[in-house]
Amino acid sequence: MPTCSHCRQSFSIPEEDLKFYELVSPLIGGKKYSIPPPTHCPTCRRQRRLAWRNEKTLYRRMCDYSKKPILSIYSPDKPFTVYDSEIWNSDVWDPMMYGREIDWNRPFFDQWNDLHHAVPLPSFNLRMQNQNSEYTNLSARNKDCYLIFASNDNEDCYYGTYLHRNHRTVDCFFTFDSESCYQCIDTYNCNRVFFSEYCRNCSDSALLFNCQGCQNCIGCVNLVNKSHYIGNQPCTKEEFEEQVKNIFNSAAAFQAAEQALQVLILQHPHKAISGHSNENVTGDHISNCRNLQECFDVTHDEDCRYCVWLHQSKNCYDCYGWGLTGELGLENHLTGNGFYNVQFSESCWNNVSNLLYCRYCLDTSSNLFGCIGLRHKEYCILNKQYTKEEYEALLPRLIDHMRRHGEYGEFFPAQLSPYGYNETVAQEYFPLSEAEVRNGGWPADRSAAADHASALLRQGYGGQLLLREGWNWRTEIDEVPKVAKTVAGSQLPESITDVPDEIVEWVVACEVTGKPFRITPQELQFYRDMGLPLPRKCFDTRHKERMSKRTPRYLWDRKCGKCGQGIRTSYHPSRPEVVYCESCYLDEVH
Ligand SMILES: [Zn+2]
Ligand SMILES: [Zn+2]
Ligand SMILES: [Zn+2]
Structure with missing residues (x-):
């Protein structure tokens, strides 16, 4: 069994996984350039991808094109050029201007990182056709919504993540058609x-x-x-x-x-795997799927492993978001709307195919390697245009070059992420202290980390990158709104009928974290209409509490509480819940 080069735990690479890596390995001029087996265990691979997912940390900053103030997922102090998403999506700028030759004397990720610091990035990640819903990210076709993330087709919804087709729904998590x-x-x-x-x-x-x-x-x-x-x-x-x-x-x-x-x-009994209409699956929150292993929050997928929040996709491993549809994906974050054969890429969508190591390559782009921000392009490396013949001649050489630096077959390292680790979803699922993050996700003990680094170097793994500083951390600065009055959460009236209209001009201090938050007029109207008391905790605390109510995205072996057969479930064996296998559960509950 190999040892994970990050957490040092042993993990298995089943035969089927190896076959899959071979299946998706690039075929260049009739020859396969095999993707090597992963050096990270599935959990560390997921953590590394999530360090690239800033769902809901928003900042005010300047658009580097129009010089106008905008909201963005990139804080103003970040060393990146950021264009308002609408400008970024237009033809007023040309990403090919930033194209460059491959430098055979430097590791590929170093060169990609330079390109990443040069090409303008869109202010938000995947935002389309929203109306009056400025404070949203990873969102499409929402109307009059506020602080909702990874959410589509909602109206009048506030404070939530993974909301779809809801109306006037507040503070929800994974909620649909409500x-x-x-x-x-x-x-x-x-x-x-x-x-x-x-x-x-x-x-x-x-x-x-x-x-x-x-x-x-x-x-x-x-x-x-x-x-x-x-x-x-x-x-x-x-x-x-x-x-x-x-x-x-x-x-x-x-x-x-x-x-x-x-x-x-x-x-009362709980079902080992929540969801329905599945065949041969492990994971949790799975519906209408076949042949899945270790997948979470997925629907209508087939033959996938280690995927999260993926829909209507086939033959994908290690993909986080979103499919609808996709095929032959390996180690991607946020690829969808008809991707085909895409590996080690981040935020690529709309009928893209044959991409490796790309970020924000969209709209029928195909046969790109290491490119950023391209649309309708093919045969480019590091944003430089080649002919098909040149591309096919360069790629094998580049793959060899990456192999020598331990880069080929690895997703972008977390230290290249444009976000602080604590701005991303990685911090929600794999919480670390600032010291641990600055130490590259290892224990804060410097000497243990140095030992670890030199052990990896001896194995020939990614030397250059490991020698760098650790992952990024964003020192949080809460914007304190200028207001007439601050009231402690615990001092709010217990009944909504006792809440004065002026509450919308005050700031409430979260009763858990002390973080200031506001009650918007729309929100106040919602609580009044529903007869609900005001929240006493800030949005972040409310989000964390909702998250903690779900079981984690891990699986353990347990025995069915009724028939005793082995089950794989996200309920840890030490948890007090009674967990049943699918058939015992259906016998009893329906
Ligand atoms: Zn690991
Ligand atoms: Zn709080
Ligand atoms: Zn049973």
């Missing part, structure tokens, strides 16, 4: 459902866990098609209404109801 929902996670087709998880087709309910087709229920678990239930017991209409009034007008009553729900959750 209306007037608040603080929901993994929710589908619900209406006026609050503080709930894993619900489908429910309405006018709160504090539900894994319920389907329920109405007027509070604090229930695993119920199907029920109406007027509290704590899994039938209640009268009056009792239900009394409980609604209680929990949304008294913080203590809400807390008690929440605690009762947690107790109930532990008394």
